[in-house]
Every structure is written in structure tokens, then in C-alpha cells.
């Protein structure tokens with residue numbers, strides 16, 4: 001079920017129509033550098049940014065309007081609940097989660113985005129051929145991502161032949177000589193009923 005917030009415009013409903021363009025989601029899209037660059041170079045897909053900070057969402061949408069990109073849009077949303085509220089079953093081709101906040105202190109680990117509930121929702125919103133792309137510079141968080149995706153998920157090649165720009169944080173880390181950890185995953189048993197069943 002799609003929720004319509006009075007505070008923000010809704011995602012264009014045509015993006016979820018049967019003949020809609022393939023949908024990529026950039027979760028934690030920041031101010032939209034990656035989202036806009038992708039949308040500008042690939043008019044055959046729609047690009048949705050989800051971001052918890054309203055000011056960043058506004059900046060994204062201002063930039064999208066300025067560049068007149070019909071295939072990009074950003075909405076405010078937070079964590080697994082955003083996927084639950086905003087995205088129908090099997091609607092997403094690629095879900096990008098790039099440099100989610102690492103919360104390195106042990107007592108803050110519970111605040112991390114990539115947890116069981118988020119992954120269950122990711123499995124629900126991905127199409128059967130959909131891909132989750134995780135990228136982080138934090139070794140401990142990456143190890144947790146690997147452990148959490150051991151069951152149900154299958155690793156696929158990171159390089160899928162699509163040339164993508166770097167995200168803002170990727171650029172920053174690479175300039176510092178750091179190489180990010182990357183993991184692309186499919187959920188072969190992708191079945192909304194299973195995911196919903198698991199989440200109750």
C-alpha cells in the first residue's frame with residue numbers, strides 16, 4: 001500500500017504501472033548526486049531517492065526540477081518503514097544502499113540501517129530478478145551485512161556491465177585511498193508472501 005503524505009508530493013503513480021520503466025532506488029540518497037547523475041545518463045529507467053533528512057530531499061527535488069529530469073524523484077523516508085510505506089511488492093529492479101551510516105560504537109550498532117527488518121522489506125520490494133547493491137567503507141558493518149545475507153540471498157557479480165558514477169561518499173573515501181567493500185545480492189526465493197510471512 002502506498003502512503004500519501006500531505007507534507008510531500010507522492011511518487012508518480014505511473015512509476016508502478018505494469019508498463020513502467022524499470023525502477024532503481026537509492027536509499028539514503030543524501031543530496032542526490034548519484035541519483036541525478038544516473039537519471040541524466042539513463043532515460044530508460046526511473047530513479048527514486050529515499051532519504052530521512054527533509055532538507056536533503058528538498059535539495060534533491062530542486063536539482064531534479066532545475067535539470068528537468070522526468071525520471072528522478074526523491075522522497076523522505078526512514079529505514080525499513082520507508083520501504084514498507086512507499087514501495088509495492090516486486091516493484092524495484094535495483095536497490096542501492098551506499099555508505100549507510102556505520103554507527104561504529106558498539107552501543108550504537110542497533111541504529112544501523114541494514115538489519116533483519118530492512119532486508120526482509122528489501123526482499124519484498126525487489127522483483128524476482130532484482131538486485132540489492134550494498135557498499136560501505138566500514139569493515140565491521142560489512143561483516144554484519146555478509147552475515148545477515150547468508151540465508152535466502154545469493155551473491156552476484158558486482159560488475160553488472162552498467163557504468164555508474166561514484167556516490168559522494170565513495171568519491172571522498174577513494175580520494176583518501178580507501179577501497180569500499182561491495183556486495184551485490186539477489187533474493188532468488190523472492191516471494192512477497194514469504195517475506196510478509198517472515199516479518200509477522
Ligand SMILES: C[S@@+](CC[C@H](N)C(=O)[O-])C[C@H]1O[C@@H](n2cnc3c(N)ncnc32)[C@H](O)[C@@H]1O
Nearest residue numbers: 028030051052077078079098099101167168169
Ligand atoms: C553517509 S551518507 C551516504 C550518502 C550517499 N548514499 C553516498 O554514498 O554518498 C548516509 C545518508 O543516508 C541517510 N540515512 C541514514 N540513515 C537513514 C535511514 N535510516 N533512513 C533513510 N536515510 C538514512 C543520511 O541522512 C545520509 O544522507
